[in-house]
Amino acid sequence: MDVDTAAVAAVIADPARATMLDALLAGEALTAGELAHAAGVAPSTASEHLRRLRAADLVEVVSAGRHRYHRLAGPDVAAALEALARISPRRTDLARSLRRVRADAALTYARTCYDHLAGTVGVALLDSLVAADRLAWRDGALRLGPDGGAWLTALDMDIERLRSSRRPLLRPCLDWTTRRPHLAGALGAAVTEHALASGWVARRTRGHRALRVTSAGRDAFRDHLGCALPPPPAT
């Protein structure tokens, strides 16, 4: 073996750390304290965990005053976590089965995957963009389609800035729940940021991945993204 898979797996293998990583999959950077709370451990314990996560390059940190904000180290980390989720057993947490079923349905419908949209909504979005010739598949890779430039301009996206990031502009990301690709890459992140900032979608709970599509968002998806969303799950 040329790489040390066991080492990374060992870092993810602790329940507290796995919970922290899951919280970070929402894409927001969280403080050490918030992560300690999310994982249900003492701050000192969380600090140890974060040290290991940083050492393994799964998480990176940016200091801001007396807070230290942590976020996933990159899209590859998010992809690996989602791939692991696909083969993980369902949690048999009998106590809250009803709440869990609802949370499952919400996650399947709309969630963030690191920094882009996933779930039914994410998949529908990519499908619509391809159908409208704004994006196109070529050789298994996503490219801008004939009408892509005009669309980005209409959305006020600075394509040059997006292109200049080290990250690929367009990348498909295999959806853990639907098993179909959704839009990732720098553009996927930008669109998602736009949707959150414009109030098209909102987090159901701060620091959690599940999203709610607002009624304004439903219209905006139709008008600006050319995407007729399927109805959300009953809550």
Added chain:
Amino acid sequence: MDVDTAAVAAVIADPARATMLDALLAGEALTAGELAHAAGVAPSTASEHLRRLRAADLVEVVSAGRHRYHRLAGPDVAAALEALARISPRRTDLARSLRRVRADAALTYARTCYDHLAGTVGVALLDSLVAADRLAWRDGALRLGPDGGAWLTALDMDIERLRSSRRPLLRPCLDWTTRRPHLAGALGAAVTEHALASGWVARRTRGHRALRVTSAGRDAFRDHLGCALPPPPAT
């Protein structure tokens, strides 16, 4: 969190088990003894490990006389392992750096990923099949192209049998080394089986993933698969 990521990660986190999984990524089913040898542990220890791997549904077993053959439980498991490999640190095993570099080059050029071809050769193959209209991308999924049926018939592939398997016929699998898709799914496995059986490619070492393309294979890739292979790495 709706699934128990930490539990699966814990199973992969042990070096002995990770080594076993890596050996199984070659796609062959191996006996408990062979896996014990590969991992460098006593048979009794390996037996424990295999019990955990089975319990976690990462590995499945088929009994044959007094041997018990183990193999990966499915393509999802292989995909998760490759995703983990992408974010794993290189092993800093100074003692055998030269041998390692050579092994790296061989793996990058041609290897199996569970039961289909990966590496430069796998990616080139998928590209050629798409270029020749034998396969086609549609909505991010792989489909048979206009000339796909004729090609399969020429290769003596029983497409009905392939379709009847529970597994998707065509699936892209993101390559860990090249970061481009190669051909997976039932057809990917069938083509790979055909290539191994016909001696187009051969394992460099039994039970290991690296492949060598034979000179007959190089011709066959050109004539039967329409794929001009790039030159292999110097050994």
Added chain:
DNA sequence: CGGACGTTTCGGTCTCGGCCGAAACGTGCC
């Protein structure tokens, strides 16, 4: 400057699990 607060370091405890060898089990072969 001094107190409040977020974070990290340190020391001590305790549980989990990996390791082996010995022995039991089951299958194939003579």
Added chain:
DNA sequence: GGCACGTTTCGGCCGAGACCGAAACGTCCG
């Protein structure tokens, strides 16, 4: 039937690491 061999189970040893509280550190703010 009896032996050989692959595999599993069991018991005992041992190290890694997860946890917490106390204390140190650094930053912000009054």
